[in-house]
Amino acid sequence: MSADTVKQNNQLGRDFITYLCYKSDENEGLFEIAGAKRLHLWVGDKVILADDNTPPNSIIYSGEYFTGADLKQAIRSGKRVSEAQFKIETDETAGTFMIRGDRFDIVNLRIHSSDSGADDSEAQFYSRMHGMEQINSILDELYYQFLRDISGQSWEHEGYKKFQIWLNEKAA
Amino acid sequence: MGLYTGSASYVRYKVEGELHGSLKETGLLRLKECSFRELDELSGRDRTIGWVSVENMASIFFDDLHFAKDPYIAVSLRIDTRRIPPLTLKAALLREEMSYKKHTNKERLSRKEKDTLKEQVKNRLMKKALPIPVLYDVCWNTATGILLFFSTNKKANAEFMDFFLSTFELTLTPLFPYELAQMVGAGKKGKIRLENAVSPFADNSWSKIKAIM
Numbered sequence: 001m002s003a004d005t006v007k008q009n010n011q012l013g014r015d016f017i018t019y020l021c022y023k024s025d026e027n028e029g030l031f032e033i034a035g036a037k038r039l040h041l042w043v044g045d046k047v048i049l050a051d052d053n054t055p056p057n058s059i060i061y062s063g064e065y066f067t068g069a070d071l072k073q074a075i076r077s078g079k080r081v082s083e084a085q086f087k088i089e090t091d092e093t094a095g096t097f098m099i100r101g102d103r104f105d106i107v108n109l110r111i112h113s114s115d116s117g118a119d120d121s122e123a124q125f126y127s128r129m130h131g132m133e134q135i136n137s138i139l140d141e142l143y144y145q146f147l148r149d150i151s152g153q154s155w156e157h158e159g160y161k162k163f164q165i166w167l168n169e170k171a172a
Numbered sequence: 173m174g175l176y177t178g179s180a181s182y183v184r185y186k187v188e189g190e191l192h193g194s195l196k197e198t199g200l201l202r203l204k205e206c207s208f209r210e211l212d213e214l215s216g217r218d219r220t221i222g223w224v225s226v227e228n229m230a231s232i233f234f235d236d237l238h239f240a241k242d243p244y245i246a247v248s249l250r251i252d253t254r255r256i257p258p259l260t261l262k263a264a265l266l267r268e269e270m271s272y273k274k275h276t277n278k279e280r281l282s283r284k285e286k287d288t289l290k291e292q293v294k295n296r297l298m299k300k301a302l303p304i305p306v307l308y309d310v311c312w313n314t315a316t317g318i319l320l321f322f323s324t325n326k327k328a329n330a331e332f333m334d335f336f337l338s339t340f341e342l343t344l345t346p347l348f349p350y351e352l353a354q355m356v357g358a359g360k361k362g363k364i365r366l367e368n369a370v371s372p373f374a375d376n377s378w379s380k381i382k383a384i385m
Contacts, residue, residue, distance in 0.1 A: 013349035018373055079372055103348050105324040108179040123228065124176060125241060129311060132180060132320065144356040163373070 012147075014050075014102030017081040019146045020049070024086075025068050028167050033034070033141040037090070041142075044085030044096055049074040058082065072167050083107075093131050099139070109135065174224060174322045175246065175309035183329055185319040186311060188304045195314055195380065196240050203239065207232035208250045213305045218298055220253040221335055222315040223247050229307050244314035249332055251305035256294065257365065293371040308332065 021043050023031065029040040046068070050058035059074050071081075083100040085108075098107040111131035149159055174180030191198045208222030224245045225231040227238065237249050253342070270290050305366060309322040310332070321332050333344050345351055 003270065012353060015373055016349065020366060075373065091308070101323075101349070103346070104352060105181070105183055107181045107324060109181070110179045111173075121176065122241070125246065128175065128180070128188065129313075132182075133313070133318075134319075136184065138357075140352070140356050144360055147353055147357065 004079075011080075013104055014080040014082050015101075015150070016143055016146050017084050017099060017101045018075065020086070020142065021071060021081055021084060022163060022166060025071075026162075030063070031142060032048075033145070035116060040097075042087045044098075046083075046085040046098065047071060047081055048083045049079035050082040051077070051079045056059060056082075059083050074168060076152075079135040090134070095135060097130065097135065106136075111135070127141060127147055175311055175320075181324050182320045182322045183324055184347040184352075185321060185333075186231070186347060186351070187317045187319050188343045188345060190317075191314075191340060195245070196237055197268050199240060200234055200237065202339050203234045204232075205248060206335070207234070208252075211252055211254060219252070220303075221249070221251045221331070221338070224250045225309070226309055229283055229305065243313055245310075245314060247310050247314045249308045249310060249335065250305055251331070252305045253309075254298055254301040254303050256297045256301055261294065261297060264297060265290055310336075318347075343381060 002063065003005065014024060020041065024041050024043055029042045031039050031041055033039065046057060046060070046062040048060050050056035057079070061070055063076075064167055075081075083102065085096060085098045087150065088095050089092065095111040097109040099105070101107070109132065111128065119130060149155055152159075174182065185330070190204075203223050206222055209218060211220050221236075225233065225238065226245070226248045229248060239245055247262060251383055265297075270287070273279065273281065273286070274298045306326060306328075310319065312319040321329060323329065323332075329346070333346075336342070336344055347355065368377055
């Protein structure tokens, strides 16, 4: 596949979010990023999956009552996650946000850091920007891991097989 | 919105290039040149766009350099629009046409007369319509060259990109999946071969799963 095709298909975003949902479930929310930093990332209360048809067939799961099995069933039917809410927790910060696969829009990001209640507007500004940049930086790091995984030679023989085992395993 | 309070929704951009000269001086100059102007100052226009203070949407005072929060530049983009609801225009136009016919003793109006009346009615109503302001926060980290635009609306983003270019003479690249892939790959100095990034979950049909198992 040429780089232009990758760009035109614009599917990297959806694949990335699908990958995050898969890895989060497989590793019970635990991720490690550069510098041996650990963080937790869980799927939140809303997930939208869509297939490649025009117009796409999509399915929305929201609220507390959908399960990993629901997601897997939709993925098995050829859909991928087009947007999802995640809950994130690091040593310094915690928050929730939606990410959209097509353009990587960040939607409704709420940060709960220790100094997010600062009175001074200047302090509040720096605290919020620090939180947002931290979350952006974590997402960039996870995106790099994803790209490295799927562009490596081992994906087809190992990575994809593991993914399919995960997809099949808990559906039983 | 969202730079100071509430939940934040944004699109990330990479600013291509750097401002010439001192960041504060050049930034101030450009912001002042393209600051927001009220519609009342601009006769005959139904729309206005410009920069305002991120802390006060009614202020275009930047001289105290409060927009420069090292290493960030934080401002808001304000767009005011006057709109006439379509049914309001239709009702006023019908009323005007009836009155015109009565005064001129005409049963029918020509296309030209109708157009002239429509323009007059539209201008009259436009003066009465209150401008509707929309505000978008912008935060540019001048150290990393990454900028956050606090709206995910596609039209607003397109308008912002154009206005940013005309203000600072710098182009913006939205960090969509492909562009972000290039950026993170370059940052790690281990260029990712995107042509190898086959769609990893392209075929999740049961037949393929069973074949693998």
